[in-house]
Amino acid sequence: MKTELMSTVFLSEKRKMALLMLLEGPATVDEIKDSLTGTTSAIMAQIKILIEEGLIEQKEDKYGLTFVGRIILKKVKPLIEALNILEENKEFWGTRDLSGIPDLLLDRIGDLGKVMVYEPDLNHLFEPPKELLTSLKETKNACTFYSYFCPSCPNNYSELANKEVKFDLILTQSVYERLRDEYAEQYNAMMRSANSNLFVCDDNIIKLGALSITDNLMLIAFFNKKGIFDHKKVISFEDSARKWGKDLFEQYKEMSEKVK
Incomplete structure (x- = not known):
């Protein structure tokens, strides 16, 4: 389970960026698409994976982090930000x-x-x-x-x-x-x-x-x-x-x- 969740977060830039965006609050697929690069179908494919792994959920027309997703992202966000600084x-x-x-x-x-x-x-x-x-x-x-x-x-x-x-x-x-x-x-x-x-x-x-x-x-x-x-x-x-x-x-x- 640990490996699956880590892979879900880190092996796709789109998934990682979508999760970071949703840490700020729920968003529609169009809002997620506007903050990322890619077609609606490509974004939806990543959203589907995040839902299957229990990291996000859909309520009406918006997607938001689950409790599990929020716990993980609050821990992972500082690591992602540090990697961004150091790798650049x-x-x-x-x-x-x-x-x-x-x-x-x-x-x-x-x-x-x-x-x-x-x-x-x-x-x-x-x-x-x-x-x-x-x-x-x-x-x-x-x-x-x-x-x-x-x-x-x-x-x-x-x-x-x-x-x-x-x-x-x-x-x-x-x-x-x-x-x-x-x-x-x-x-x-x-x-x-x-x-x-x-x-x-x-x-x-x-x-x-x-x-x-x-x-x-x-x-x-x-x-x-x-x-x-x-x-x-x-x-x-x-x-x-x-x-x-x-x-x-x-x-x-x-x-x-x-x-x-």
Whole structure:
């Protein structure tokens, strides 16, 4: 029975996608067809299999998950989402050091949804992606962590401070000291703002390159498995990714000390 159910869910992309759709609520065959690719007869063939396996049922003109189907899909959905994330950029994820992510958040890696992997050319190696710069100009809230010195960080965040944008900025000790000692004007602007908070953590306590969450995106940058920061970054505009990023940021905040 286990093998049959697993095969039913995973051996057909149409069945898998139909089940995920029905997890959101019952739908007609036309609504299912609109969300998938294929003819009505092809969709009905998959629906018939799902009914025979006891995963969905028909009530009037709509199809919905059975209790068994809902139990299975609630467990399977995170796995499907994680596979979608990891398979789409298999080479990238296979070379990343993910030790900076707690197990509970690794279990939710599928929350990142549809992502883009940003890899700058040599002329823009030390510049943040334009998507992040644009978002910072428009956002009303920001949470950012850096374990390396980003040349544009002092100006970007002093501008946010001058606009009284609410933000939390976590820096490693060495990065913080450089900001404080070499960019006094920008540092003082951040410290004067009632809406900006600076936090400092030990240089070796957080094994991550960078993390930024704004009102419309989440950006994260990992070291590779050799411990080298190669400037590759992941960007997602999904609400679930922003929630995932905020949960990670809050854990980092607990490992940091606020600058007063």
